[in-house]
Amino acid sequence: GIQVEQSPPDLILQEGANSTLRCNFSDSVNNLQWFHQNPWGQLINLFYIPSGTKQNGRLSATTVATERYSLLYISSSQTTDSGVYFCAVEHPAGTALIFGKGTTLSVSS
């Protein structure tokens, strides 16, 4: 099946810093989503981005489908950005999302 690798596994930042999270996947996809899992366990949708670039406030994401990777950019990080960021993909022949292991982000003030 399709493999999803996220890097780095852990990231520690000072408030105000910028960061880039990466997601590599092993096959073509028809769905790629970035999620933020908050301390209460809720998966919050950040981006639905099987290809192209999107921006939402301080966050933006780019997926280069032909090279099988996606990047999530967080600018001017805040303590509330802390948590686990997951990338999940779906193969065109698949029926569900396959998740990476996540990147744990800790932002300190």
Added chain:
Amino acid sequence: GAGVSQTPSNKVTEKGKYVELRCDPISGHTALYWYRQSLGQGPEFLIYFQGTGAADDSGLPNDRFFAVRPEGSVSTLKIQRTERGDSAVYLCASSSTGSTEAFFGQGTRLTVV
């Protein structure tokens, strides 16, 4: 409803007991998914419904796990003879017809003691 709703939020049960976990998807969403998330891991797929039928149950770990969606809306995940290894957060997601974007509920944290 406005979002995917799961009940209960937390469930503690004794080894060997039977449990039911409920998922109420976003109104009108035809696709419904169950996932399981163990500590420190990403969610793992269990079963997918399209309408009332289970279109893919390849992620169910064994025959103690079963799920239904009799009217194409609410779904119930049923676990028989629970084991301590079943302890995890069970997540439900739904998506609308023609879209693959999934929206998740807050999960049910199951603890088997």
